[in-house]
Amino acid sequence: MILVDLPVALYALSLLSFALAALAGVTSRSASVRAAHPSLALSLVGLVFGGSLAVLQLGAPSAWGSELVVPGFSAAAPGITVLDFGLTGLGAVFLLLLAVVGGVVVLASLGYVARFVHERRGPLAGLIGLFLMSMELVITSQSVFLFLLAWEGMTLVSYFLVVHEHDSWEVRRAGLFYLVMSHAAAAGVLISLVLLGAGTGAWTFSSIAAGAGRLGAWQAGAVFVAALIGFGTKAGVAPLHVWLPEAHPAAPSNVSALMSGVMIKMGVYGAILVPFELLGGTPPLWWGFTWIGLGALSCLLGVLNAIAQHDLKRLLAFHSVENIGIIFLALGASLVFLSLGAPLLAALSLLAGLFHTWNHALFKALLFLGAGAATGSAGTRDMEALGGLARRMPYTALFFLGGAMAISGLPPLNGFVSEWLLFQSLFGAFTTGSLATEVVFTAVAGVLALSSGLAAYCFVKAFGVTFLARPRSEAARSVVREAPSSMTAAMGALFGLCLLLGVAPFLLLGPISTVASGLVGAPPISYSAGGAFGSLPRPGSTGGSLAIGVVALGLAAGLLVVWLLRRMGSGHAAPRGAAWDCGIDAPTPRMEYTASGYAQPILRLFGGFYRASSHLEPRGPGSPRQGSLAKTGHVEVEVEYPLVAGFYSPLTVAVQSLARRVSRLQSGGIHAYLGYMVLTLIGLLVILRIAGGGAP
């Protein structure tokens, strides 16, 4: 009967397709674009199967929260289940995310890989198949060993994807940085899961969850902290985010879209998995507040650093940090509500976090694809050298603008919905009766509002400087064509999804809220239901409710009215003529508002966050310079990262000096080596004598 079990069949077919995709991509020797297509198509098939499995699991209410463990795979050494597959409700939320965003990105890659045809580097398409497979395995692993295996596999494959353009020194450096951080993170994951396994004596997730009550408080705390370090690094939560702004710009844009859209969400998945599913119970208050603190830090650091960036992809990477911060705020709020015994509010916060995870995946993949189309055509990622692309790439510009609005949290797009939900749950703190929570949550709401505003500020820059006005350089002028149709189609699909989830969030909120309620043990969140026109959940007696569909209708109606008014007034069309150019013949690109200039006010205002220093570089050797009245020049703004300068750099120096000291052990003299052996042996014997006490 097992063989005809539909979910099992879907799962097996999905993995098989990915494996074939990897095989097809790796074995193909041909350098043509077509050679990559079979591999990408197979990946797409795998995603369709995986997505169907997720929909099946989410769509059948009876199966929600229950596990679907594939029998026969539990090859067991006595007492330890080595392999265990399955899909929980939480897993299904992420698997569907992987299928949707991954599918769209693979679609975009059909056209995007054409860029890499003449450069015989690595099997990009095959690696993407492998990458997708490893992420599906992470989600569907139900045992410690399989999870760790899949996790490491995901990290390694993504490393190879990051260093795809490995002939550049910077790319190799970024890749190495990413690999080192990821391995430190993997150590955190390993410690966390092994502590859980050792503490409960069980190695499958379901039996760990059943036995987690036996863990002592400090044991559970250690598991939580190790998981935070491990999964937090992968997710990119500050101060563990430093790999993100290095790795994302280095990778090809479709890979960045996958990594930022989906892979860092695996960190979120793990971060939810450990305290909510595995540890369970009532968490101590400090867990939630730790997450909230780090989340708030990520929000501010992410968005402020993004404003200072003029590398488009690096800017987007910093926005990933900001959005991961928002997600962790929501998850932390959920933990706090759980500690305070308010499961309904906990479910609402968790819902906000999960929904924002989805939203960020959608609009960040969209933005990375847009950035890839723009910077790929122009050949530079420096915004100061772009500009005027909207005329040449109208669709890319339109969809990028849509993504920018979504990430800024503007209605009627999806980013607004999840941030609204989060605000509602934060205000719920006033029903808990805990003063500390009230104060902290109010402050956090302020941080959230600030970072949303700054994000909008930042994306005005990102969109305006990149796409509007005139080309600022030859590179930007050289762009003559719209991106390949597969890319614009993919961006259009993502934009459509952003709009759909903004107007009719209930399509997704329903299934997710059931999962969220199940995870925190709360009754289902009630809506004033009713399809697209239902209002968003109203927790308890506080908070408001919002019929987002009505708002969208109102907006549409308003636009219609404006359009009609313009139509009616067209009899008095404004005269069109040349703009006044201040007496200068033709405005040149040098007169345009620059990204640096735009960012200045914020850089000054938040000077404490980053030590920004600007210096004026006179243009040419003999250019006159009289105080601030330099005739021609060029302002360079340098931003220092206190976190990097204050923590990571000293850490690197310390590790390197330690390594140098250790390398002195390698004297080359055979006697030294033999001596080490003698000393080690004697040391072990002494330890045996002291610790073993002699009696076996």
Place this chain on the structure above:
Amino acid sequence: MSLAPGQQLLEVLAAVVLVTSWISLVHRRVAALVRLYAAQSAAMAAVAGLVAYLYNAPILYLTGATIFGLNAVLIPTVLLRLQRDLRVPDEVNMLVSVRTSGLAGLGCLLLAVAVVGPLTPYAEIPAAGLLPISVTVVLIGLFLTSTRRKAFTQVIGMLVMANGVFLAGLALTFGLGLLLELGVAANLLILAIVGRLFLFRMKDSFDTVDADALRALEG
């Protein structure tokens, strides 16, 4: 406590093994080290034979014969010829002084007794009394290997170490471990061959058997 004569003889032979390895630590002549090794191996062979007799494990006679033929006769002969062919000077170059070496040997003995001694009452086998001695011999061999400058003497140190392992095997698994003992014997032979090859190569490349010359290979 009075022991049966056979047991007493066993202890004496074990003492011979111990003392020969200790003397190897303080002796300054290479040829003497080889002969000490031969004597030690002969005592080991006698231990094997005696254990075979005392505990009625005839298979150990074979072991004893192997040890005698290989360790006490063949390998020393090869080593002495090697010393002559390679014109290895007969002086042992030490990295630490004779006095330190001797004291270190005593330290090894103390450590081994401290660590392994408490285990012996729990062991079910009568010959377990050999265990501290075998550990001492291993440690002494290791010490010899690591503090002597010539590759030639290092090979001898390893052989002494192998004897210690052999003795431990005898003490713990006698009568059962024929396969193990044959394996160790084969290992010894290979060790001697590899050591021989190594020394020839080294003499060719560096014109010396002083292992310090290998420092030049440091990467």
